[in-house]
Amino acid sequence: MRGAFCQTLSELAGRDARILLLTGDLGYMALEPFAEKFPGRFFNVGVAEQNMVGLATGLAEAGLIPFVYSIVTFATLRPYEFIRNGPIQHRWPVRIVGIGGGLEYSHQGVSHQGLEDVGVMRLQPGLTVIAPADHQQTRAALQATWDLPGPIYYRLGKDDKTIVPGLDGRFSLGRAQVIREGGDLLIITMGSIAAEAAAAAEALSAQGVASTVMVVASVSPVPVEDLAALLMQFPVALTIEAHYTVGGLGSLVSEVIAERGLSCRVVRCGVKTMPTGLSGDLNYLYRAHGLSREALVETALREVGK
Amino acid sequence: MSPRRIRQIILEQSYRAHVGHIGSALCVADIIAALYGNVMNVPRPDDPERDRFVLSKGHAALALYAALHLKGWLSQEQLDTYCADHSLLGVHPEQALTGVDFSTGSLGHGLSFGAGAALAARLQGSARRAFVLVSDAECNEGSLWEAVMFAAHHRLSNLIAIIDMNGQQALGYTKDVLDLSPLPARWRAFGWDVHEIDGHHPDEIAGTIAGFDRATGPPHVLIARTVFGKGVSFMEGRIKWHYWPMSNEEYCQALREIGAKP
Numbered sequence: 001m002r003g004a005f006c007q008t009l010s011e012l013a014g015r016d017a018r019i020l021l022l023t024g025d026l027g028y029m030a031l032e033p034f035a036e037k038f039p040g041r042f043f044n045v046g047v048a049e050q051n052m053v054g055l056a057t058g059l060a061e062a063g064l065i066p067f068v069y070s071i072v073t074f075a076t077l078r079p080y081e082f083i084r085n086g087p088i089q090h091r092w093p094v095r096i097v098g099i100g101g102g103l104e105y106s107h108q109g110v111s112h113q114g115l116e117d118v119g120v121m122r123l124q125p126g127l128t129v130i131a132p133a134d135h136q137q138t139r140a141a142l143q144a145t146w147d148l149p150g151p152i153y154y155r156l157g158k159d160d161k162t163i164v165p166g167l168d169g170r171f172s173l174g175r176a177q178v179i180r181e182g183g184d185l186l187i188i189t190m191g192s193i194a195a196e197a198a199a200a201a202e203a204l205s206a207q208g209v210a211s212t213v214m215v216v217a218s219v220s221p222v223p224v225e226d227l228a229a230l231l232m233q234f235p236v237a238l239t240i241e242a243h244y245t246v247g248g249l250g251s252l253v254s255e256v257i258a259e260r261g262l263s264c265r266v267v268r269c270g271v272k273t274m275p276t277g278l279s280g281d282l283n284y285l286y287r288a289h290g291l292s293r294e295a296l297v298e299t300a301l302r303e304v305g306k
Numbered sequence: 307m308s309p310r311r312i313r314q315i316i317l318e319q320s321y322r323a324h325v326g327h328i329g330s331a332l333c334v335a336d337i338i339a340a341l342y343g344n345v346m347n348v349p350r351p352d353d354p355e356r357d358r359f360v361l362s363k364g365h366a367a368l369a370l371y372a373a374l375h376l377k378g379w380l381s382q383e384q385l386d387t388y389c390a391d392h393s394l395l396g397v398h399p400e401q402a403l404t405g406v407d408f409s410t411g412s413l414g415h416g417l418s419f420g421a422g423a424a425l426a427a428r429l430q431g432s433a434r435r436a437f438v439l440v441s442d443a444e445c446n447e448g449s450l451w452e453a454v455m456f457a458a459h460h461r462l463s464n465l466i467a468i469i470d471m472n473g474q475q476a477l478g479y480t481k482d483v484l485d486l487s488p489l490p491a492r493w494r495a496f497g498w499d500v501h502e503i504d505g506h507h508p509d510e511i512a513g514t515i516a517g518f519d520r521a522t523g524p525p526h527v528l529i530a531r532t533v534f535g536k537g538v539s540f541m542e543g544r545i546k547w548h549y550w551p552m553s554n555e556e557y558c559q560a561l562r563e564i565g566a567k568p
Contacts, residue, residue: 020429040429046459051418051452058422061358061407062430066422082415082449089409090401 003160004135024070053079056094057086072098072114087151101155102242103285119247129220131155133194136169157192176223182210186234190249197240200296245270307343314566315372321557323389329535329547331369340508342373351405358423362416363441364398374405414447424465443475457525458497465525472534505530
C-alpha cells in the first residue's frame with residue numbers, strides 16, 4: 001500500500017502545489033518517487049515525530065496540505081498530543097500516514113507493531129480515520145479524501161501485491177464495502193488482514209458455511225447505516241482485525257449494535273494480549289494470536305455451531 | 307503600545323475573574339507590547355501576509371488578550387468575558403478567537419508550530435515571519451529541542467523565538483527544578499543566532515529584532531531576562547503568583563504600583 005500511496009500522492013501533487021510530504025526518516029524504497037519529483041516539497045525532518053506534526057500544523061495554517069509519514073506507532077503514539085492539540089484542535093488539513101498497521105512489522109517486535117492506533121485515533125472527534133484493505137483501495141481512498149478540509153489518519157499496510165478478492169479498489173467515505181455474500185455468517189474486517197478474512201470465508205464456504213464479508217476502510221466517519229443494515233440480518237458477526245480487540249473494529253461494531261438496539265452477537269477476533277516478544281513472520285504472529293485463516297475458520301465454525 | 311496598559315488589563319481581568327497566572331502574564335507585558343507595538347507586521351488579524359505569533363507559554367494569554375484589545379480587535383465587552391461561561395477568552399488562547407493564530411496551552415508545542423509557519427512562508431515566497439514566545443521552563447520539553455534543531459538545519463531566518471527567562475516555574479526556581487544554564491550557550495551550540503536582552507525594555511527588544519538578517523542565516527532567539535510578576539512588588543519573583551488569584555487589598559496595591567487607579 002505504501003507504493004500505491006506514494007504513486008498516487010505524486011500524481012495528486014503534480015496537480016496541486018499545496019501538497020507536501022514530511023517523513024520522520026522512514027520510507028526507504030517507498031518515498032523516492034515523490035522526493036525525486038518534488039524535492040522542494042519533500043522534507044526528511046529527522047527522527048522527530050512530535051516536531052514533524054507541529055511543523056505540519058504550522059504549514060497547514062498557511063493553507064498547505066502536509067502529509068507526515070512514519071511507521072504506525074511512531075506516526076500516532078509518539079506525537080499523539082501534538083496531533084490532538086495541532087491539526088485536530090485547529091481542524092486543519094494535516095494528513096498522518098502510518099505504515100505497517102497491525103502485525104506487519106513482525107520481526108521488528110512490539111515497538112513497531114501498530115495494535116492500538118485505530119482505537120486512539122478514532123476517539124478523536126473531527127479526525128477522519130481510513131484503514132484500507134489493499135493497495136487498490138489505498139489509491140481510491142487517497143483520491144477520494146486528500147483534500148478534505150479537516151485532518152486525516154491513513155493506516156496503511158506494506159503490501160503492494162495482495163488484492164482482496166471482490167473489493168475491486170472500491171472506497172467511499174462513510175461507507176463499507178461488501179466483498180462476498182452468504183447467509184450463515186457475517187464477517188467484518190479492516191486493513192490488510194482483510195485478505196485473511198476473505199481466505200477464511202472461502203474455506204468456510206467449502207465446509208458449507210456461506211459468509212457475507214464486509215470491509216470497513218472508512219473507520220471515521222463510521223459507516224453506521226451499512227453496518228446496521230447487515231448486522232440486523234445476522235445472529236452472529238465475527239470482527240477480524242490486526243489490532244487489540246479493545247478500541248478497534250470490534251468495539252466499533254459493538255457500539256453500532258448497542259446504539260441501534262440490535263441483537264447480533266459479536267465475536268471479536270484480534271490481538272487480545274500484549275505480544276509475548278517471541279519473534280516470527282507475519283503468518284507466525286497471525287497464528288500466535290488466532291488470526292490465521294485456519295484459526296479464523298475454526299472460530300467461525302464454533303460460533304455458528306458447526 | 308503601552309506595557310502599563312497591558313499590565314492594568316491583566317490585573318483588572320484576573321481580579322474580576324478571580325484566576326491566577328498573573329505573574330506569568332505581567333512578566334511578558336513588555337515583550338508583548340514590543341511585538342504588537344512596532345515589531346510584527348499585522349495590519350489586520352486575518353491578513354494572510356501578516357506575521358504569525360505563537361504564544362507557546364499559553365498561560366500568559368491575558369497579556370495577549372490585552373494586546374489584541376489595544377489593537378482594537380477585541381472589544382471591552384469581549385475582554386470582560388475573560389473566563390466567563392461561553393467566552394472564547396479562557397486561561398489559554400484559542401485560535402477561534404480573532405487575533406489568535408494558534409491555540410496553545412500544553413508546553414513544548416509552539417516552536418514547532420512557529421517553525422512550520424516560517425517554513426510555509428519560505429515555500430510560499432512570502433516575507434512574513436513567525437514569532438514564538440517560549441517560557442524558560444518550556445526548555446525542559448524535549449520536543450522543543452526537536453524544533454530547535456529543525457529550524458537551525460533549515461536556516462529559518464524568518465523565525466524568531468523569544469525566551470521569557472524569568473527563572474521560575476510552577477513549583478520552584480528553574481535552577482532548582484531542572485537547571486537550564488547555560489541557556490544562551492545551549493541555543494548557540496544548536497546553531498541559533500542568540501541575543502541576550504533585558505525583557506522589560508520594549509525599545510531594546512524592537513531594536514534588536516530590527517537588526518536581524520531576515521533573508522539568510524540561522525533562526526534568531528532573544529533570551530529575555532525578565533522578572534516574574536514584573537511591576538507588582540509582592541509578586542515579583544514569588545512562586546505562589548504562578549497560580550494565586552488576588553484579594554481586594556492586593557488588587558488595589560497592585561494597581562497603585564503600576565500607576566493605575568483602582
